Amino acid sequence: MGFLDLFRVASMPVLQVLIVTALGSFLALESVNILGESTRRQLNDLVFFVFNPALVGSKLANTITFESLLSLWFMPVNIFLTFMIGSLLGWLLMMIAKPAQHLKGLVFGACSAGNLGNMLFIIVPAVCKEKGAPFGESDVCSEYGLAYASLSMAIGSVFLWTYVYNLVRVFSKDSGNNQTQTVQEDLTVAGVSVTVPWPPSSEPEPPINEGKMKVMFDSMKQLWRNFSSHINMKAVFAPSTIGAIVGFVIGIIAPIRRLLIGTTAPLRVLQDSASLVGDASIPAVTLIVGANLLRGLKGSGISLPLVLGIAAVRYVLLPGFGILIVKAALHFGLVRNDPLYVFVLLLQFALPPAMNISTMTQLFGAGESDCSVIMLWTYGLASIALTLWSTFFMWLVA
Numbered sequence: 001m002g003f004l005d006l007f008r009v010a011s012m013p014v015l016q017v018l019i020v021t022a023l024g025s026f027l028a029l030e031s032v033n034i035l036g037e038s039t040r041r042q043l044n045d046l047v048f049f050v051f052n053p054a055l056v057g058s059k060l061a062n063t064i065t066f067e068s069l070l071s072l073w074f075m076p077v078n079i080f081l082t083f084m085i086g087s088l089l090g091w092l093l094m095m096i097a098k099p100a101q102h103l104k105g106l107v108f109g110a111c112s113a114g115n116l117g118n119m120l121f122i123i124v125p126a127v128c129k130e131k132g133a134p135f136g137e138s139d140v141c142s143e144y145g146l147a148y149a150s151l152s153m154a155i156g157s158v159f160l161w162t163y164v165y166n167l168v169r170v171f172s173k174d175s176g177n178n179q180t181q182t183v184q185e186d187l188t189v190a191g192v193s194v195t196v197p198w199p200p201s202s203e204p205e206p207p208i209n210e211g212k213m214k215v216m217f218d219s220m221k222q223l224w225r226n227f228s229s230h231i232n233m234k235a236v237f238a239p240s241t242i243g244a245i246v247g248f249v250i251g252i253i254a255p256i257r258r259l260l261i262g263t264t265a266p267l268r269v270l271q272d273s274a275s276l277v278g279d280a281s282i283p284a285v286t287l288i289v290g291a292n293l294l295r296g297l298k299g300s301g302i303s304l305p306l307v308l309g310i311a312a313v314r315y316v317l318l319p320g321f322g323i324l325i326v327k328a329a330l331h332f333g334l335v336r337n338d339p340l341y342v343f344v345l346l347l348q349f350a351l352p353p354a355m356n357i358s359t360m361t362q363l364f365g366a367g368e369s370d371c372s373v374i375m376l377w378t379y380g381l382a383s384i385a386l387t388l389w390s391t392f393f394m395w396l397v398a
Contacts, residue, residue: 024290060247117153296376322349
């Protein structure tokens, strides 16, 4: 296929996203008010607790087996690298742009966490249905593409709610502190009150005896317990993650799989019902994205260079690193040469920021309007960036 033919194939799913997103924005207008704030919240709850888990679970159960799971081991590594490289690039961006303290967690999150579920659910099946796509038969491509997208969403949600969630939480709390003052951490260790100054004094300390060493060691243990107690394990085991676990169990354990999966399975109606409910996830999420982006038009005090820097990280630097990483994995035999699988691995480096970052900023009340502006710009630019990168990635794997 020529490059222009691949460009046409890649542009179709992005146009679909734009059309449905625009519809969501229209329905959220005050003059229309079909997707008002309360309606969005209720629809988002349906997506979060019902549609997404059903979609992830049903697609994984239908396509994942123990053998195929072993062959997909590189995907968690690939997603981990997107988060780590994105974090490093986000840190470099903050060193240059010097954002306000309460925006640092938002910048880290927007640079490191891509939309690893919903965007793939839209793009990959749409590409598979296009005539001339380099991924074989449309039905087989869509089936396996949805399985890859489901696995991507499940793994991505774990990283998102363990890593990015706590980054946003920590920086939103730190923003209320005066950095020029000494912060005192009062701890109670075995009934003894211990005060730990921060930042530490530059003056020399007196010699540390054994008793002071024990108190300092106990205080460090107490600090770790305080930190670990604030990690939201309920967020880690989000409904999509639970749906993925159920899908893995059904797909991997052969007796359960025979009961639920296949045209002759006695309980196949359960799988069909879950699939039917899950199919509502993609249009619902896309409408919500469009409705949420409308808030970004109101603007905020965030600087334009910072927003463009985040876009450059997500659409220029990260995809470049992704090509190097996936090509190296192919060269050393870490990834099987399956065009669709390689395409998904590459695409994971070129996605816009995860929409759940908006939920985190609302939860902690730090940078909500700024997050809306970032999402508006990055998702607006995604129409160009995703089309170009999808075209190039298909040319690479073809």
